[in-house]
Amino acid sequence: MRDYVSRVVDTELDELFPGLPAITLEGPKGVGKTATAQRRAGTTFALDDPAARELLAADPARLDRADHPVLLDEWQRYPAVWDLVRRSVDRDPTPGRFLLTGSATPVTAPTHSGAGRIVRVRMRPMTLVERGVQAPSVGLGDLLSGRRAPVDGDTAVGLPQYTDEILRSGFPAIRDAPARARRAQLDGYLARIVEHDFPEQGHLVRRPATLLAWLTAYAAASSTTASYNTILDAATPGDSEKPAKTTTIGYRDVLTQLWLLDPVPAWLPSRNPFSRLAQGPKHQLADPALAARLLGATEDSLLSGAATGPRIPRDGTLLGALFESLVALNLRVHAQANEATLHHFRTRDGRHEVDFVIQRGDHKVVAVEVKLSATVDDRDLVHLHWLRDHLGEDLLDAAVITTGPHAYRRADGIAVIPAALLGP
Incomplete structure (x- = not known):
């Protein structure tokens, strides 16, 4: 397996996550969102898997019972999870509970923007520093x-x-x-x-x-x-x-x-x-x-x-x-x-x-x-x-x-x- 390469956004997440209950990491497919998020996750729901979507649809309370932080990977494949996370944060605003990753804005928009509950962080392709071209001065x-x-x-x-x-x-x-x-x-x-x-x-x-x-x-x-x-x-x-x-x-x-x-x-x-x-x-x-x-x-x-x-x-x-x-x-x-x-x-x-x-x-x-x-x-x-x-x-x-x-x-x-x- 490929070794994880530290990303600039890691420092941002390290600074934000201890003070926020939920973060969504957004960017195009293939930039490394899942690998970066998984390093912080206690439980992962891969929502591009129909079985994982069915599991959450049948028992939304799993989000509260799971080991936190909970990673909801490709959350746009099951847009209802956004409101599930928002309501869970309303019940328990403890920092570091949820990470969501998304490769697209969902067609079916959540009923609430998530403002005040879910903070958006953008992730982009690797910079020259992240590629290891040379140490910056x-x-x-x-x-x-x-x-x-x-x-x-x-x-x-x-x-x-x-x-x-x-x-x-x-x-x-x-x-x-x-x-x-x-x-x-x-x-x-x-x-x-x-x-x-x-x-x-x-x-x-x-x-x-x-x-x-x-x-x-x-x-x-x-x-x-x-x-x-x-x-x-x-x-x-x-x-x-x-x-x-x-x-x-x-x-x-x-x-x-x-x-x-x-x-x-x-x-x-x-x-x-x-x-x-x-x-x-x-x-x-x-x-x-x-x-x-x-x-x-x-x-x-x-x-x-x-x-x-x-x-x-x-x-x-x-x-x-x-x-x-x-x-x-x-x-x-x-x-x-x-x-x-x-x-x-x-x-x-x-x-x-x-x-x-x-x-x-x-x-x-x-x-x-x-x-x-x-x-x-x-x-x-x-x-x-x-x-x-x-x-x-x-x-x-x-x-x-x-x-x-x-x-x-x-x-x-x-x-x-x-x-x-x-x-x-």
Whole structure:
């Protein structure tokens, strides 16, 4: 059996579970939710097993009699269990009683949101730190502290290895397989979404090829703010009978319920010094390996800059977009560990944009640019300087994430950090 690899979310669960009666761990299939939850469970009900569902339906009081913590794995397969847990917590709010894992938002919604009883925690594919690429030397928490601490560290990880990590994926059961087996597993993952997961969500796919074409166009839009009309046009070039808007909205909604789409929302600060900001999300799939597979990208095609997949307007190469997706995955996991949220920033006229803005609870932020380059020059920092001038003390720190070998802080105070060296 594969040894358990510690995850960033483990620390969050260790901090939360002793003070909360119930937590639901949510995220796409295959990210490791069950393995992480089972390490804390006294009793497990695998609710993708009909026998386990029948057992609970016949005797709901088993939840109270079982050895706690109780793990309810794939709870969305038996949505009634949500209200059973909520009522049990109302009777006994002792911390550490229930863990639920879910790979989809259930079609039949629970009768109660669970607010105040069940706390949601998101789990995503593995970060570079969790993959063991290299021990980090810079923490996002340090950047969020606002102390402007020294930044240092060196890495031998370069563009070829980052490209390999994009293709290898952050799904624990997929990433270590041989290359051909890994491609087959990714194909199977995508096929299951169309053939099984959509019907389980109550959405019959009458034209699977159209859904896959839309999802492929969405993958091509990774790290862009392309409109959904642009994505639809790219999915159906020259097709006079395009699917209805309600159809593609259905695709988007179900893929969101399956945690497969993970768009980065626009930053709309409450203390807003800006008059006109773009509000559309920046598109991302849960794992850049899925995007690469949908687009037929290979190590050679990515490194050579060869065009693959539908045409979506974007600045730079597909490799640059997928490297930004990889950085986005890392930043989201590390931001969550620090009780912060990830956004992107763009003025409506497009004159100023910053790849990522990480916001603390007090609305102060760290700004991050991503560069598919080993070096940084002043031209790469224009938007960071502009944002710093406008935010003043609300900007805690600013950084550029690169593919280079060295982490350091420039004379102007901006941190330069190789992606492999950034941790929580």
